[in-house]
Amino acid sequence: MRQRISTWLTILIGVITVIFSFIFAVLQSR
Amino acid sequence: MHRKKTLQGVFWILVYLLLTLAPLAIILAGPRPEGRELWREFSVALGFVGLAMMALQFVLTARFKTIKSPYGADVVYYFHRQISLVTFALILAHPLLLFIFAPQTLRLLNIFTAPWRARAGVTALVALAVLIAISIWRKQIKLEYNRWRVWHGLLAIAAVTLAMMHILLVGHYMNTPLKQALWLGYGLFWVFLLLYVRLIKPFLLQRKPYEVVKTVQERGDSWTLVLKPIGHPGMSFMPGQFAWLTAWASPFSDQEHPFSFSSSAACTEQLSFTIKERGDFTRKIKEMSPGQRVYLDGPFGAFSVDRHPHANQYVFIAGGIGISPMMSMLRTLADRQDQRPLTLIYGNRDWESVTFREEIEAFQSRLNLKVVHVLENPPEGWKGESGLITYELLERYVPSERNRNDCEIFICGPKPMMDAVETALSRLGVYMGDYHSERFDLV
Numbered sequence: 001m002r003q004r005i006s007t008w009l010t011i012l013i014g015v016i017t018v019i020f021s022f023i024f025a026v027l028q029s030r
Numbered sequence: 031m032h033r034k035k036t037l038q039g040v041f042w043i044l045v046y047l048l049l050t051l052a053p054l055a056i057i058l059a060g061p062r063p064e065g066r067e068l069w070r071e072f073s074v075a076l077g078f079v080g081l082a083m084m085a086l087q088f089v090l091t092a093r094f095k096t097i098k099s100p101y102g103a104d105v106v107y108y109f110h111r112q113i114s115l116v117t118f119a120l121i122l123a124h125p126l127l128l129f130i131f132a133p134q135t136l137r138l139l140n141i142f143t144a145p146w147r148a149r150a151g152v153t154a155l156v157a158l159a160v161l162i163a164i165s166i167w168r169k170q171i172k173l174e175y176n177r178w179r180v181w182h183g184l185l186a187i188a189a190v191t192l193a194m195m196h197i198l199l200v201g202h203y204m205n206t207p208l209k210q211a212l213w214l215g216y217g218l219f220w221v222f223l224l225l226y227v228r229l230i231k232p233f234l235l236q237r238k239p240y241e242v243v244k245t246v247q248e249r250g251d252s253w254t255l256v257l258k259p260i261g262h263p264g265m266s267f268m269p270g271q272f273a274w275l276t277a278w279a280s281p282f283s284d285q286e287h288p289f290s291f292s293s294s295a296a297c298t299e300q301l302s303f304t305i306k307e308r309g310d311f312t313r314k315i316k317e318m319s320p321g322q323r324v325y326l327d328g329p330f331g332a333f334s335v336d337r338h339p340h341a342n343q344y345v346f347i348a349g350g351i352g353i354s355p356m357m358s359m360l361r362t363l364a365d366r367q368d369q370r371p372l373t374l375i376y377g378n379r380d381w382e383s384v385t386f387r388e389e390i391e392a393f394q395s396r397l398n399l400k401v402v403h404v405l406e407n408p409p410e411g412w413k414g415e416s417g418l419i420t421y422e423l424l425e426r427y428v429p430s431e432r433n434r435n436d437c438e439i440f441i442c443g444p445k446p447m448m449d450a451v452e453t454a455l456s457r458l459g460v461y462m463g464d465y466h467s468e469r470f471d472l473v
Contacts, residue, residue: 004462005101006108009043014116017050017083021075021120024054028075030065 039100049086053078056212057203069131074202077124081193083117084158085216087186088223092231093274093327103272103330104469111165118162121155121193147199154192161185174310176285183284190220232281235325238262242322243300245315250383252306252351253315254292257324264298265329267291268336269362270355270440270468273328275303277311277318281325287311290354290442290468291329294361295336301326304385306351333440333468335359341438343371345428347419347451349443350378353385355468356442364396372397375427377404377419377447381412402427419447421454428458439465 054075057063065071089097090110097106128135138148161182164171168178194217197203204210243256259265265273274286293302307313318324333355335344344363346356353376363372378384384403393399404415404423415423429437439460441451448467455465 003108006105006112009105009109010112010116013043013047013050013113014119016047017079017116017120018076020051020054021079022072024058024075025068025072027058028062028065029068029071 035100042097042100046086050079050082052216053082056209056216059212060206060208063202063205067131069127073124073127073131076120076127078197080117080121080124081190081197083113083120084186084193085190085220085223087114087117088190088220088227092223092227093330095330101332104332104467114162114165118158121158125151125155145199147196150192150199151196154189154196157185157189157192161189175287179284187224194220228282228284231327232284235276235281235327238325239323240301240326242318242320242324244320245318247316248304248385249387250306250350250378250385252304252385254302254304255315255318256293256300256302257326258300259298260323265301265326266298267295267301267329268331268334269295269358270334270336271329271331271358272355272468273303273326273330276325276327277322278314281327286327288330290331290333290358292354292357292361294365295358296362296365304351304354304357306385331468333442333466335363335438335440337466338435338438341370341435343373343429343437345373345375345437345439347375347424347439347441347443348377349419349447350383351385352441352443352447352468354442356440357386357389359440360390360393360397360399364393367396369398372399373402373427373429374399375402375404375419375424377443378406380405380407381409400427419451419454421457424451424454425458428455428460430458432460432464434461434464437464440468441465442468445469 057078087110090106090113093103101109125135125138138144139152141149141152144152164173164178164181164185168175173181197213204213239260240257241260243258246254246256248254267273270290272288272290274288276283276286279285289303289305291301292304293300305312305315307315335341338344344359346359348356356374360372360374363370374390376384376390381387381403384390390401394401402415402423404417404419405412406417408414408416417423428439439455441448441455443451448469452465452467456462
């Protein structure tokens with residue numbers, strides 16, 4: 001069960017960072 | 031208490047995200063370098079957040095108690111392992127996107143002709159790949175634990191250093207002195223972490239040594255190691271927690287092994303760990319002599335009755351040496367004259383290998399404890415439970431009438447047993463937050 005907490009945390013953080021990376025790319029690209 | 035821990039947990043997730051995304055914010059701050067294609071900037075962004083995550087792995091394993099306390103050390107270690115795969119995927123996506131959208135960049139893979147910035151980047155990626163591979167398949171490739179730890183540390187330092195060099199040599203996002211200063215700060219923060227883990231922390235541990243009082247042979251190929259603090263008051267811990275033990279080496283050598291306390295938390299003048307002979311290190315526990323100096327880093331872990339003080343009853347499900355943290359909890363509850371109903375479901379191979387058999391029997395006069403021994407190979411005439419700890423068995427002994435947080439269940443033992451018990455409890459409708467597992471196979 002505790003492993004699941006970490007799995008969800010990992011997925012959450014992975015998704016958020018990819019979204020923000022994309023936003024960065026949109027802002028930074030020409 | 032619960033609310034405070036949840037808030038702390040959320041706080042640390044936000045800090046993690048902030049630090050992960052910090053490089054992108056640094057780039058966007060102030061005058062920006064000339065923009066390039068969307069895919070190229072996306073590829074670069076993934077590389078940057080990947081590097082930040084890689085550097086943050088050092089924070090996760092630096093054993094800062096404030097970070098670990100809202101989750102427990104096990105969740106932090108699972109996260110460390112799982113996020114490393116995400117990190118690798120992000121960093122791998124960085125060159126892959128370049129190769130897909132600009133195939134001419136494939137020539138950067140040729141280490142003989144590639145510029146140094148590409149060499150550094152490719153080598154960092156290879157170091158990270160090797161690091162992950164030896165961590166996932168350590169047992170299959172028969173890499174000894176201490177040797178693995180050394181390689182793990184060296185490859186991690188190499189990967190982060192080379193990735194930093196890659197960024198510096200590319201230099202595209204270093205267009206203002208402020209950004210250069212921010213990057214320098216980021217790099218220095220990481221160097222400080224390394225210094226803390228490798229030098230400051232070992233130095234502090236060395237100043238608080240422990241001494242072996244005795245080793246006691248227990249049933250089931252196990253030994254109890256009794257320690258006392260030298261020149262300091264010892265360590266306060268919650269029953270069920272664990273500490274990292276360094277023996278036959280200095281704390282600087284990074285040769286530590288995690289073990290659960292088996293002694294009562296009510297007594298800090300003498301601490302004990304009960305350890306089963308399983309590997310190279312654990313087989314040598316019996317050779318420890320009184321007076322031998324050892325070092326402890328701890329306590330860690332969230333596996334404790336003290337994290338759930340409002341429960342009306344506790345159930346302990348142990349397999350073999352998984353009894354060790356349970357003993358710490360039972361001894362502590364006995365010392366506190368706690369009279370709440372307790373159930374111990376204890377699986378073992380046979381009657382002779384039931385570690386702490388006699389002491390557990392004696393507990394029944396001090397505690398409101400019901401003990402259910404489950405033997406795989408019961409002796410002739412055995413009237414108790416036999417076989418494995420199954421769904422049907424748990425259905426008989428786990429209280430069926432319960433509200434949330436009313437009955438807290440603790441599970442510790444071999445991995446297959448724990449997996450089976452967790453599945454069975456879930457089928458029995460036990461609320462996920464009401465059962466807690468301690469796994470010894472974290473690394």
